[in-house]
Amino acid sequence: MILGKVTGTVVTTISHPHYKNRRLLVVQPLILPGDPTEGDFLALDNTHAGVGDTVLVVDEGNGARQVLNNPDGCVRSVIVGIVDSLQIAELK
Amino acid sequence: MIFGRVKGTAVCTIKYPDLRGMTFQIVEPLNKHLEPTGPLQVAVDVVQAGPGDLCVMVRSREAALAMREHTFVPVDLALVGIVDELQVYPDNDFEFTLKKGLVHYT
Secondary structure, three states: OEEEEEEEEEEEEEEOHHHOOOOEEEEEEOEOOOOOOOOOEEEEEOOOOOOOOEEEEEEOHHHHHHHHOOOOOOOOEEEEEEOOEEEEOOOO | OEEEEEEEEEOOOOOOHHHOOOEEEEEEEEOOOOOEOOOOEEEEEOOOOOOOOEEEEEEOHHHHHOOOOOOOOOOOEEEEEEEEEEEEOOHHHOOOEOOOEEEEOO
């Protein structure tokens, strides 16, 4: 699972049925000090997260299908948690 | 899932039988600021996108699951949505760097 920050919202009127009724958000993964900000992706929201929230994202299909309760869902990234706090003992 | 811009179409006469009836679009993968992130790729279209459309794409096994009839097909990139509205805030509005110790986010 990935820690990231929600930095944007996407609106799609025409989309696959599995993407209906949930918001699609732009997620930027958190980085270590000195690393470049890259590797942003889109994730379907299952937690009512908003822009600026630090979130926990599953970026793997089987977990996503389980979360969305759809065994044939064509979704790969799902936001499954909003992070309250992080405790990191050692960096690098 | 990532953004992609439709650049053109690909036509194949000879292809894996279950791929019949699918439309192949040539797409350019983009990041959230809509800057290209790699070479052009081919994606199967299930939302009738046209040239120049900004789309949402899904990779890997989930791309095959997006197909309408056969979902056990050799497809690893699919267009699953056409973007109408995109609102992305600038990177300096947020702090992406992890910090040592206890950090509260809410």
